Amino acid sequence: MREAPILVSGATGYVGGRLVPLLLESGYRVRVLGRSLAKLESRPWARHENLEIAQADFLDYPSLEKAAEGCGAGFYLVHSMNSRHKDFVKADKDAARNMAKAAARGGMARMIYLGGLGVEDRNLSRHLRSRTEVARILQASVPTTFLRAAMILGSGSASFEMMRYLVERLPVMITPRWVQNPVQPISIRNVLGYLMGCLEHEETINGTFDIGGPDILTYKQLMETYAEEAGLKRRRIIPLPVLTPRLSSYWIHLVTPVPSHIARPLAEGLRNPVVCTENRIRSIIPQELYGVRETIRRALGKVREHCVETCWADAGSIRYPEWHLCGDAPYAGGTVLEAGYRMILDARPEDVWPVIAHIGGKSGWYSARFLWTLRGLMDRLAGGIGFRIGRLDPVRLRPGDPLDFFRVLEVNEPNRLLLLAEMKLPGEATLEFRLHPLPEGGTELQQLSRFLPKGVLGLGYWYSLYPFHQLIFKGMIHGIARSVGRRVIEGPDRFAPRLPHVCRIDPNQQV
Numbered sequence: 059m060r061e062a063p064i065l066v067s068g069a070t071g072y073v074g075g076r077l078v079p080l081l082l083e084s085g086y087r088v089r090v091l092g093r094s095l096a097k098l099e100s101r102p103w104a105r106h107e108n109l110e111i112a113q114a115d116f117l118d119y120p121s122l123e124k125a126a127e128g129c130g131a132g133f134y135l136v137h138s139m140n141s142r143h144k145d146f147v148k149a150d151k152d153a154a155r156n157m158a159k160a161a162a163r164g165g166m167a168r169m170i171y172l173g174g175l176g177v178e179d180r181n182l183s184r185h186l187r188s189r190t191e192v193a194r195i196l197q198a199s200v201p202t203t204f205l206r207a208a209m210i211l212g213s214g215s216a217s218f219e220m221m222r223y224l225v226e227r228l229p230v231m232i233t234p235r236w237v238q239n240p241v242q243p244i245s246i247r248n249v250l251g252y253l254m255g256c257l258e259h260e261e262t263i264n265g266t267f268d269i270g271g272p273d274i275l276t277y278k279q280l281m282e283t284y285a286e287e288a289g290l291k292r293r294r295i296i297p298l299p300v301l302t303p304r305l306s307s308y309w310i311h312l313v314t315p316v317p318s319h320i321a322r323p324l325a326e327g328l329r330n331p332v333v334c335t336e337n338r339i340r341s342i343i344p345q346e347l348y349g350v351r352e353t354i355r356r357a358l359g360k361v362r363e364h365c366v367e368t369c370w371a372d373a374g375s376i377r378y379p380e381w382h383l384c385g386d387a388p389y390a391g392g393t394v395l396e397a398g399y400r401m402i403l404d405a406r407p408e409d410v411w412p413v414i415a416h417i418g419g420k421s422g423w424y425s426a427r428f429l430w431t432l433r434g435l436m437d438r439l440a441g442g443i444g445f446r447i448g449r450l451d452p453v454r455l456r457p458g459d460p461l462d463f464f465r466v467l468e469v470n471e472p473n474r475l476l477l478l479a480e481m482k483l484p485g486e487a488t489l490e491f492r493l494h495p496l497p498e499g500g501t502e503l504q505q506l507s508r509f510l511p512k513g514v515l516g517l518g519y520w521y522s523l524y525p526f527h528q529l530i531f532k533g534m535i536h537g538i539a540r541s542v543g544r545r546v547i548e549g550p551d552r553f554a555p556r557l558p559h560v561c562r563i564d565p566n567q568q569v
Contacts, residue, residue: 062130063089063110064257065166067157070097070458072215073172074135075368076246077253079103084254091125096468097458116153119160126160131257134171134196137189147188154192158199168201168263170256172249175206175242175268175332186330197264203256204266205249205339208332211271211353212246213360214369214450216316222361223314225284230294234306236329237278237297242270245348245356255343262342268334273350280350287354316370317443364452371450371460379478379486379510395520397527398506399535401549405542407493407501411472413541414491418461419448424537426530430462433481437463442482464489485509485516500547505535 064081068074069090081088082103089110092098098111112125116136126132136153137146161169173189193204209217224231252269256262275283278295285293310316340347348356360366403410417423423430438444442463449461455475459466464477472493479487492504507527511517535550 061087062128063087065089065091065112065126065129065132066135067091067116067133068135068137070094070101070372071135072368072370072372073210073246073249073253074133075101075372077133077135077250078109080250080254082106082108086257089125089129091122094458097456100456100458100469116156117149119156122156123160123163126157126164126166129161129164129166132157132161132166132169133253134169134192134202147191150188150192151195154195158196161196161200166200168203169196170203170205170253171196172205172207172253175208175270175334193266201264203262203264205252205256206266206268207244207249208270208334209241209243210246210249211243211350211357213357214366215246216320216370217243218354218357219370220310220314220316221281221284222288223316224310225281225293226288226290227313228293229291231281231296233278233295233297234329235297235299237281237295238276239329239331240274240333241277241280241331242274242333243280243350243353244269244271245353247353248345248347251345252339252343255345259342262339265338267339267342268336269339270334270337271349271353272347274333275350283350284354287351288358311441312438315444320370366450369450369460372458379488393510395509395511396506396554397524397531398504398553399532399550400505400553401503401535401539401551402496402500402547403503403539403542403544404500404547405544407472407495409544410493410501410503410538410542413538414475414493415453415455415471417475418464419452423462423530423534424541425533429526429530434463437481440482443480483509483516484513484519485511503535503538504553505531505538507531 064086066074066078066081066088069078070092074090078088078090079102085108087108087110088106089112090098091112091114093113093115095111095113098104098113103109104111114121114125116122134154134157136157137150157169171193173193174186189206193202196202197204211218248271249269252267278297281293281295285291413424434444444463449455450459455461455466455469457466457469460480461477463479463481465480466475467478467488468474468476474493475491477489479489487507487509490504490506490508492502492506494502494504496502509516509520511520532550539546
């Protein structure tokens with residue numbers, strides 16, 4: 059089995075991003091599969107000698123068939139809930155059918171699928187029912203091990219982050235009745251242990267196994283345990299029968315970084331008791347099971363030390379604006395509006411880059427902190443992502459990383475950083491920083507914001523906020539210069555470079 063590569067789909071997601079290095083450390087050849095090559099190639103394990111990178115879209119069968127060819131086994135760790143599909147259930151089914159067909163035609167011996175835990179009845183949430191339907195589709199075409207997990211706890215998981223922000227920000231919580239439902243959480247370490255163990259134990263082939271930790275408790279008890287481990291005062295939790303999963307998801311959206319399109323299916327799933335009905339996997343793959351208290355303690359330690367390996371926000375593809383790819387707005391049906399500033403500093407690009415790379419998160423945006431905070435709050439109230447979780451790494455940026463209400467599109471150290479705005483806007487916006495070394499010495503710092511408006515509303519948005527944008531962006535380039543601590547030779551001056559009329563990046567890399 060170790061001679062043929064192991065296919066890992068969802069390799070840049072929360073679970074997949076932690077599974078890949080474990081497989082490589084164990085001597086497996088690994089082929090990671092994703093829609094964005096830039097995102098895959100930016101991972102720490104991307105240059106491992108036993109790693110192959112394949113580009114494919116799960117809704118595009120030909121690309122998937124080529125990627126799966128020759129693999130001995132595969133991990134299916136994909137869920138469309140993270141990708142803003144209007145109908146994630148249909149997208150899940152289509153993706154699973156394509157994967158099952160590609161695996162069967164490619165001669166794959168087996169699949170391992172991580173899904174959700176729940177008793178199959180008419181009250182099962184769409185989210186949990188979708189996971190079960192995906193397992194059936196896979197098992198109908200290729201021998202598939204189906205691991206059913208309840209709440210996965212670990213630094214960076216959606217469930218953990220949702221609980222963390224709710225408990226830390228709300229001393230008094232008005233909750234739905236589901237806080238009294240039983241749940242059997244499992245540590246991400248134990249999930250990875252079971253996933254790895256399935257490769258070594260053939261008796262798991264074609265089996266369905268419930269996986270959970272040693273503790274069964276209510277969601278209320280879980281939140282109380284978190285408060286104790288985090289050193290917080292005891293939280294008052296008041297269940298209300300009128301608070302529906304839909305209303306709960308809006309509340310979660312406002313209070314936590316988890317957006318509503320993810321919070322809602324999660325909240326709906328919480329209404330179902332999720333407790334293991336059998337524990338056969340424990341005798342097949344024995345391992346030390348971490349309790350809830352120890353898991354929370356370990357996760358909090360990683361958060362405080364800024365060493366969270368992967369996060370729920372890692373999932374999803376990099377959505378590259380077509381007009382930015384080709385550099386000509388008419389291809390996208392409109393005119394790109396720009397606001398740019400330039401400045402020459404008595405420094406090398408290597409001296410300026412660390413300040414650029416630290417932008418966002420706790421470092422802020424180097425000017426008008428109140429206005430940035432207000433903009434994030436307004437976006438959150440409008441159903442957008444707001445400031446989300448800041449940034450994943452306090453020092454390093456990678457393509458695909460969330461950065462407040464931006465997404466990192468390109469990182470070319472020490473010369474260029476390109477960000478895509480993910481806030482709710484009547485159009486599409488990017489923010490770009492460029493560093494050019496000058497022949498006579500010094501570095502030209504360019505800061506350019508671009509906006510492709512959608513209709514009259516987009517134009518009105520741009521021109522009504524234009525004075526504020528100028529204040530913010532001019533203050534930002536001044537703030538960057540102050541943080542660099544080098545002499546300003548010239549500027550800041552306004553400038554508006556035009557994009558070239560040729561595609562600078564292969565659009566196929568951002569499928």
